[in-house]
Amino acid sequence: MAENFKKKHVGLKTPTLRKLMVAKRLIGIFIFVNCTVWCAAQSVIKGNVTDVKSGETLIGATVVIKGTTEGAATDVNGNFSFTTSQNLPITLVTSFVGYINIETMVTDIGKEIKIKIGQNEVVLKDVTITGSRISEK
Numbered sequence: 001m002a003e004n005f006k007k008k009h010v011g012l013k014t015p016t017l018r019k020l021m022v023a024k025r026l027i028g029i030f031i032f033v034n035c036t037v038w039c040a041a042q043s044v045i046k047g048n049v050t051d052v053k054s055g056e057t058l059i060g061a062t063v064v065i066k067g068t069t070e071g072a073a074t075d076v077n078g079n080f081s082f083t084t085s086q087n088l089p090i091t092l093v094t095s096f097v098g099y100i101n102i103e104t105m106v107t108d109i110g111k112e113i114k115i116k117i118g119q120n121e122v123v124l125k126d127v128t129i130t131g132s133r134i135s136e137k
Contacts, residue, residue: 046079050114
């Protein structure tokens with residue numbers, strides 16, 4: 001039986017086959033490491049946008065990474081989620097019609113981001129309307 005084993009595996013002892021096996025292993029390790037790095041580079045950012053006073057969710061608010069076009073709009077529950085390859089920390093800009101734009105710093109991908117924005121209240125001066133009738137002659 002030992003003779004059969006030696007005859008089958010004799011070719012593995014040649015330097016050329018050893019180099020070929022080492023090269024295959026190195027290529028496999030290279031592909032594995034690159035796939036792992038690529039997968040790890042993608043981060044999912046998710047959270048919720050609500051009104052600061054009422055606590056109601058804001059449907060259609062936009063959340064984008066500052067200086068880019070990467071982002072998402074909130075759904076009917078005020079939730080947003082998008083994938084990015086940006087490195088941490090990143091700044092999110094949240095905007096909604098009639099509300100103040102707010103910037104939020106993200107340093108941890110692991111937890112959901114809670115964003116609360118307030119209404120943009122503008123105080124106007126009083127307006128007085130007076131009327132008069134011109135008499136007919």
